[in-house]
Structure formats: C-alpha cells, structure tokens
Amino acid sequence: DQQVKQNSPSLSVQEGRISILNCDYTNSMFDYFLWYKKYPAEGPTFLISISSIKDKNEDGRFTVFLNKSAKHLSLHIVPSQPGDSAVYFCAASHSTDSWGKFQFGAGTQVVVTP
C-alpha cells in the first residue's frame, strides 16, 4: 500500500511558465518531506526539503508547500526551464524512524517545451 502518492505521472509545461507538482500522503506520522529530481540514466538528486514545522520552503526557483491537514505537498518551479525536464520524486519520513528511511512516490515526468 503506497503511503506516498503522486497521481500525475506526467506534466508538460511551456518554458517560462510555472510547473506545479503534487504529492499526497496517508501516514499522519510523516513529518519530513523531500523532493528529488532524476535525469535518465542517472540516480535521483536531492532538490529541496520541508519539515512539518513549516508550511513553505523556498530555494531559488523551487518552492515546496506543505498542507498538513490535507496531507498534501506541492513543488512549484518558477520559471520553468528546459533543464528542468526530468522525473521528480516526492519522499516522506517520520522522526520516530531513526534510520532515515523514506517512502517514495511513483514520480512525475516533467517536460518543459520551448
């Protein structure tokens, strides 16, 4: 049973516009969330994180929003660039897990078109 869900397998956006990626989770104990970016034939790389004490975290063009009551988080990319074309994974963990294990979503393929 997947505890982290990314219901949109793909997203196409024009260069310069905003990309919004969504992630839902079912386990209310999750209190730390990460987004990873993955290019073909490479491993995922860390993009941005947020803990449950915040509802927003920003890093350059990337902003993650957390809505704890809805068990929902989103990643905003503004403005989108061709190099943002990749698969994005949402991941969640909880502080009672001392071993740093994360549950990953299935990923969203983003294609940024000129």
Next chain:
Amino acid sequence: NAGVTQTPKFRVLKTGQSMTLLCAQDMNHEYMYWYRQDPGMGLRLIHYSVGEGTTAKGEVPDGYNVSRLKKQNFLLGLESAAPSQTSVYFCASARGTSGRGGPYNEQFFGPGTRLTVL
C-alpha cells in the same frame, strides 16, 4: 569525490543465475540503502544498513541478501534470479545520526544498475 558508485551499470541474467551488485561510497556515510525502481511504483527499499556489519530488511527484501563488511561498501546479492527481479537498482547513502540533521539526512544516490532477468 566520486560520491556513490554502482557496479555494474547493466546486466542480463538467466533465471536461476546469481549475481552481486556492488555499491561504494567515499563520503564516510554511516547509512546505506538498496532500492529498486519499477514503472509506476517509485523507489522501494530492499535492504538497508546503519553501520558496518549491520543490515536490516526493507519493504521488499525477499529474494535478496546484503552484506556490509566495510563501511564504504554495500553489496546486494541475488542467489537465484527471477524475471520478477528485472528492475533498475539504486544504491544510496546518508550521513546518519552522527552528523548534522539527525535521522533526516538526505540520501545520495548512485547512477543505478539496470538488471534484466530472462
């Protein structure tokens, strides 16, 4: 620094054959993980290790064994490969609680091994 490396990058096996995937990290990380990625399933944890000489089962451990004899290496073994083990395998490492951030350390991933079992 090479970061996290995986050997081999590609492999084709026949059903019943065995093989070992090697993961190496040069960041002195305590924690290491093995995942498999399948279409529509995301990354699923197979086994993990929180230090040299320790291993534990993840979400999908059946059919796999692991060993962490040295801190920098984490081996994943398939004793008798099955077509259901066709997947892309990723290794990851994390600093662990000995560093900043406690259990929330980000994981650093290797480039993956694409395994096909015929």
